[in-house]
Amino acid sequence: MAAKPSIPKGTRDFSPLEMAKRNYIFNTIREVFHHFGFQQIETPAMENLSTLMGKYGDEGDKLLFKIQNSGDYFSGLTDEELLSRNAAKLASKFCEKGLRYDLTVPFARYVVMHREEITFPFKRYQIQPVWRADRPQKGRYREFYQCDADVVGSDSLLNEVELVQMIDAVFTAFGVRVSIKINNRKILAGIAEIIGEADKIVDITVAIDKLDKIGLENVNAExxxxxxxxxxxxxxxxIILLSGSNAEKLETLKEVLAGSETGMKGVEESEFILSTVAGLDIRNEVELDLTLARGLNYYTGAIFEVKALDVQIGSISGGGRYDNLTGVFGMPGVSGVGISFGADRIFDVLNQLDLYPKDAVNGTRLLFVNFGQAEAAYCLPVLAKVRAAGVRAEIYPDSAKMKKQMSYANAKNIPFVAIAGETEMNEGKFTLKNMLTGEQHAVTADELLAMMKEDAR
Incomplete structure (x- = not known):
């Protein structure tokens, strides 16, 4: 017996139901992006390694999936190099490309390559898979999707305000209550300066970013x-344990950071964002949270993180302001700000809260039973009208026993079945069966169409 096929660790197959749910997530996010003027781009799954290497630090470089050159990739190697078994050195010789690690670096490369065609400020979004050669574990995969939106070429804090509105719009559409947490890297830099440890800003921010996970005592130990x-x-x-309203926190920070020009700049930026947002119809709470540091060190201004209030799960969205996205590709001075929605975690949240709309996950609504060539010919014109009315419908392709066709409808959770045998055809009708209640009625084609339209609303 042949061995059962498998897929690589850290990857997943998605069933039709799972895909319906995932597409609902992607389509909802995409619609919000469009409402705010963002345009979609796509970049290749693979990039030149020269584009990717050195952008994520030493640990990130180790997590890059490298693609072996086609053809005789050993031709340029000496026997000495082959026998050295130096994996990193050998890979650099016969791997010129790699799978993208995130969407940010490819986006930076895109902006530099297409700078003559782009109108700045450039508002782009991407919804694509990324790959990391990480150790697979629960909730962490080697292949997963990112949903990113960024504005580059503008220093205006109105962009940050719009990102808060977008976050609010996305999770309101999902019906998920969230807390939108905001901080500023300049505030964190000012804090490090005030306590006399400006050169340890990275160590401080990485440690306090873990407060929720490991607690104050362990943060202090780190x-x-x-x-x-x-x-x-x-x-x-x-400072870490600062409490009160956003306005009270800002007033305290103004006193604490009075001696730090950088820190005061961060307070000023945060005050503008929070006061502007307060005047808008934001349905989720927006909180200034000084423990929010976010691990990526390229953030230079506002930083965001979103937590679900009704489910115990990590961050489900995050982002921030960065000053030099394209500098590594020879185009300095392009500031940007962006957010990324965690599609996989949102998927888990919506599953736990059972928040998928019926029409988002339901497939076929009506199945026409097939008793033979004449019966199928009778059904097909009505099937076409039903589909034209926007109802998902199909006909069983084979003339099979009734039990088999009903089993097919049950397996696919099809709620209605239209039956046309000799009696129905003679009367110009169909027997419409509700698979949930078992009720059935004789209806004309027009009545059938009207009922299906009503169900689709």
């Missing part, structure tokens, strides 16, 4: 392990 003195850690405590 700070100490990075060589930050106890006196500085003590000064950090009231």
């Amino acid at each position: 700070l100490a392990s990075k060589g930050i003195p106890q006196e500085a850690i003590d000064k950090l405590q009231p």
